[in-house]
Amino acid sequence: MSTLTSTPTRATFGHALRAEWIKLRSLRSTWYTLACLFAVGLGVTSLALSSAGTDYADASAADRAAWDPTNLSLTTYIVAQLIIGVLGILVVTSEYATGLMQTSVMATPRRLRLLAAKVVVAAAVAVVAGQLLMLTSFLLGQAILSAQDVPHAALGDPGVLSAVIGGGVYLTAIALLAAGLGTIMRATAGALATLVGIVFLVPALAGLFPSWLEGLIDVWPTRGAAAVLATVPDPEYPDPWLNLGGMCLGVAAVLVAAFVLFRRRDV
Amino acid sequence: MTTIDVRGLTKRYGPDTVVDDVSFTVEPGQVTGFLGPNGAGKSTTMKMITGLATPTSGDVTIGGRRYRDLPVPLTEVGALLDAGAVHGGRTARDHLLALAASNGLPRRRVDEVLARTGLEGVAGKRAGGFSLGMRQRLGIAATLLGDPRALIFDEPLNGLDPEGIRWIRDLLRSLAREGRSVLVSSHLMNEMALSADHLVVIGRGRLIADTGMSEFLRANGEGTVLVRTQEPGAFAVRLTEAGATVREGLESSLVVSGLSSDEIGRLAAFHGVALSELTPQRASLEDAFMELTRDSVEYQGVAA
Numbered sequence: 001m002s003t004l005t006s007t008p009t010r011a012t013f014g015h016a017l018r019a020e021w022i023k024l025r026s027l028r029s030t031w032y033t034l035a036c037l038f039a040v041g042l043g044v045t046s047l048a049l050s051s052a053g054t055d056y057a058d059a060s061a062a063d064r065a066a067w068d069p070t071n072l073s074l075t076t077y078i079v080a081q082l083i084i085g086v087l088g089i090l091v092v093t094s095e096y097a098t099g100l101m102q103t104s105v106m107a108t109p110r111r112l113r114l115l116a117a118k119v120v121v122a123a124a125v126a127v128v129a130g131q132l133l134m135l136t137s138f139l140l141g142q143a144i145l146s147a148q149d150v151p152h153a154a155l156g157d158p159g160v161l162s163a164v165i166g167g168g169v170y171l172t173a174i175a176l177l178a179a180g181l182g183t184i185m186r187a188t189a190g191a192l193a194t195l196v197g198i199v200f201l202v203p204a205l206a207g208l209f210p211s212w213l214e215g216l217i218d219v220w221p222t223r224g225a226a227a228v229l230a231t232v233p234d235p236e237y238p239d240p241w242l243n244l245g246g247m248c249l250g251v252a253a254v255l256v257a258a259f260v261l262f263r264r265r266d267v
Numbered sequence: 268m269t270t271i272d273v274r275g276l277t278k279r280y281g282p283d284t285v286v287d288d289v290s291f292t293v294e295p296g297q298v299t300g301f302l303g304p305n306g307a308g309k310s311t312t313m314k315m316i317t318g319l320a321t322p323t324s325g326d327v328t329i330g331g332r333r334y335r336d337l338p339v340p341l342t343e344v345g346a347l348l349d350a351g352a353v354h355g356g357r358t359a360r361d362h363l364l365a366l367a368a369s370n371g372l373p374r375r376r377v378d379e380v381l382a383r384t385g386l387e388g389v390a391g392k393r394a395g396g397f398s399l400g401m402r403q404r405l406g407i408a409a410t411l412l413g414d415p416r417a418l419i420f421d422e423p424l425n426g427l428d429p430e431g432i433r434w435i436r437d438l439l440r441s442l443a444r445e446g447r448s449v450l451v452s453s454h455l456m457n458e459m460a461l462s463a464d465h466l467v468v469i470g471r472g473r474l475i476a477d478t479g480m481s482e483f484l485r486a487n488g489e490g491t492v493l494v495r496t497q498e499p500g501a502f503a504v505r506l507t508e509a510g511a512t513v514r515e516g517l518e519s520s521l522v523v524s525g526l527s528s529d530e531i532g533r534l535a536a537f538h539g540v541a542l543s544e545l546t547p548q549r550a551s552l553e554d555a556f557m558e559l560t561r562d563s564v565e566y567q568g569v570a571a
Contacts, residue, residue, distance in 0.1 A: 008371035009414070010338040019369035027362035028352065099352035102319055103409065107347055108317045108371045109335040266320040 016108050016117035024091065024121055024130060033090070034129055037083045038136070044076040045137045046144060053148030067153045069233040070163050073141020078222065079166050080133055081174040085195045088178030091122045093188040100265035105267045115183065115262045122179045123172060130171030134164045143165065159231035166244060167230030168179055173244075174199070174221060177251045218247030269293055269343060269416035269448055271316060275325035278311050278472075285311045287472040288325070293450045295416070298443045300480075308472040309452040309496030310348065313421050316450075317346045323341040329417055337434040341370040345410025346419040348401045355395025359386055359405050362394060380408040400431040409437065424458055436462045439562050449509055457559040470560040492528045494521040495544035502540050509534055520544070 010014070024030050049072060056067065091116075095101040108114040136156070145152035153160050177198070181191040203222040218224035218237070225247035227240035237243050271293035278286040286308040293299045303309050312566060313321040316327045318334035324440045327502055328335065337343045353362055363377045376481075381387050384404040389397070403423060410418055424432050439462050444447050453459050459466065466483050468476040476483060482544045495545055498504050511525040523531060535542050
C-alpha cells in the first residue's frame with residue numbers, strides 16, 4: 001500500500017466543515033427538500049394572494065389602514081419553517097438512522113467540533129435558502145398584488161428590507177432549532193413532532209396559558225418572533241427585532257443542551 | 268509501532284456490568300482474534316477502544332494515546348464496527364470522500380482504497396443498492412483511507428458468502444504482514460482458527476483467555492483418539508480398565524479420551540489386539556471454545 005504524502009499533521013475544524021458539506025451536497029434528499037421549500041413556499045404565496053383584489057375591495061377603512069402587502073407576501077414562512085426545519089433535523093438524525101454517526105465520531109472524535117461543523121453547514125444552507133425564499137416570495141407576492149391593482153410595496157419602501165431579511169433570519173433560526181432538536185432526540189420523527197409542537201401547537205394553545213407564560217409567547221416562533229415580518233407596526237410588539245432576538249436566545253439554549261448531550265452520550 | 272493497550276476496562280449500564288475489568292494488548296504484525304459468545308461484551312469493548320463509548324473505569328490507549336487525542340485519527344486507527352453504517356442515498360465515492368475530507372486526507376486515497384477493495388466499478392453507485400458483501404467492502408475501504416497502523420473489525424465475516432469470507436481472511440492476513448495491529452471479533456471460533464495468530468476470549472464481560480492460537484488449542488482442547496478394531500467391545504473394556512473414557516464412534520469405532528495414542532497402541536500390543544486405525548483427533552477450536560465459555564454464555568439452550 002502506498003504511503004501518504006500530503007497528510008496533515010492535525011485534523012482541523014476546516015476539515016470537518018468540508019466533510020459535512022460533502023455529506024450534505026451528496027444526498028439527493030437535500031436538493032429535493034430545497035426544491036420542495038421553494039415550490040411549496042412560492043405556491044403558498046401565490047395561492048394566498050390570488051384573491052387579494054376582492055379582499056381589499058371588501059375591506060373596511062380600518063382594515064385598509066392595516067393593509068400590509070409585505071407581510072401578506074411573507075406569510076408563507078409558516079409552511080416554509082417546517083420544510084427548512086426538516087433539513088436541519090436530517091443533518092443530524094439521518095446519521096443516527098443509518099448508524100453513520102459512529103463512523104463520523106470515529107473520524108472526528110472531538111465531538112464538539114463534529115457537531116459544530118454540522119450546525120454551521122446547516123446554518124449556511126438555511127441562511128441562503130431562507131433569504132432567497134423570502135426575497136422571491138416578496139417579489140412574486142408584490143407582482144400578484146400589482147396585477148390585481150391593490151396597494152403593493154417595493155423593496156425600497158420603509159421597513160420592507162427589514163421584514164424580508166428578518167424573515168430569512170427567522171427561518172435560519174428555526175433550522176438551527178431543528179438541528180438542536182435532532183441532536184437531542186436522535187430520531188427524525190421525534191424531532192419533527194417536537195418542532196411541529198413548538199411552531200404550531202403551542203401558538204394555537206397560547207390562549208390557555210397562565211399570564212406568567214405570556215412573556216414566552218412574545219418571543220415564540222409563529223407568534224412574537226414572527227412580528228419582524230410586518231411593516232405596519234403591531235402595537236403589541238413595538239420593537240419586533242427584540243422579539244426575534246429573544247427567540248434566537250431560546251434557540252441558542254437548545255443548541256447548548258444539544259452540544260452538552262452530544263459530547264456526553266455514548267454513540 | 269502502534270499497539271492497542273486495554274487496561275482494566277469496565278463498562279456498566281445501570282446495574283449491568285457489560286465489560287468487567289478487561290485487560291489485553293493488540294500487538295502489531297499479527298491478527299488478534301477477539302472471541303466470545305453473543306452478548307459477551309465484544310462490541311462494547313470495541314466502542315470503548317474507538318472512543319464511541321466512555322468506560323466506567325479503566326482506559327484504552329492506541330500507540331500510547333487515547334483515541335480522542337489522536338491528531339489525525341484515520342491515519343492511526345481504521346475501525347469497522349457496523350457494515351450497515353452507510354447512508355443508502357450516498358454513492359460509495361462520496362461516502363469515502365467525506366470521510367477523507369474530515370481528516371484532510373488527499374482525494375486520491377479514495378481511488379486507492381476503492382481499488383484495493385475491488386469497488387472501482389460501483390464507486391458511483393448509491394450504497395443503498397449494495398449487497399452485504401459490497402457494504403462490507405465499502406466499510407473496509409473506509410478503514411484503509413488513512414493507511415492506519417491499527418485496524419479494528421467487528422464481526423467482519425457475518426453474513427458473507429464463502430468468496431467474501433476468503434477475501435476478508437486474506438486481507439486480514441496481509442494487513443498483519445504489513446506490520447499493522449489487527450483486532451477482529453467473531454463469535455465463530457473455527458473462522459478465527461484460520462486467520463488469527465493470537466486470541467483474546469471474553470465471556471459475560473470477563474476476560475477468559477489471552478493467549479497464542481496454538482497454546483490455546485493445546486491448553487484447552489482435550490484431545491481424543493479414534494480407534495478401530497475387530498473387537499471393539501472387548502477392547503473398550505481394556506481401555507476403561509486402563510483409565511480411559513470411551514465413547515462409541517461412527518461405524519463401530521471408539522472415541523477414546525484420557526489416554527494418548529501412544530499409550531493406546533502399547534495397550535493394544537500388550538493384549539494382542541489388532542488395531543485397524545489409531546488416529547489422534549486434534550481438538551477443534553470450536554470445542555475448545557465451548558469448553559471454555561460453557562459457564563459464561565448468556566442464554567443456554569436445553570438439549571432436547
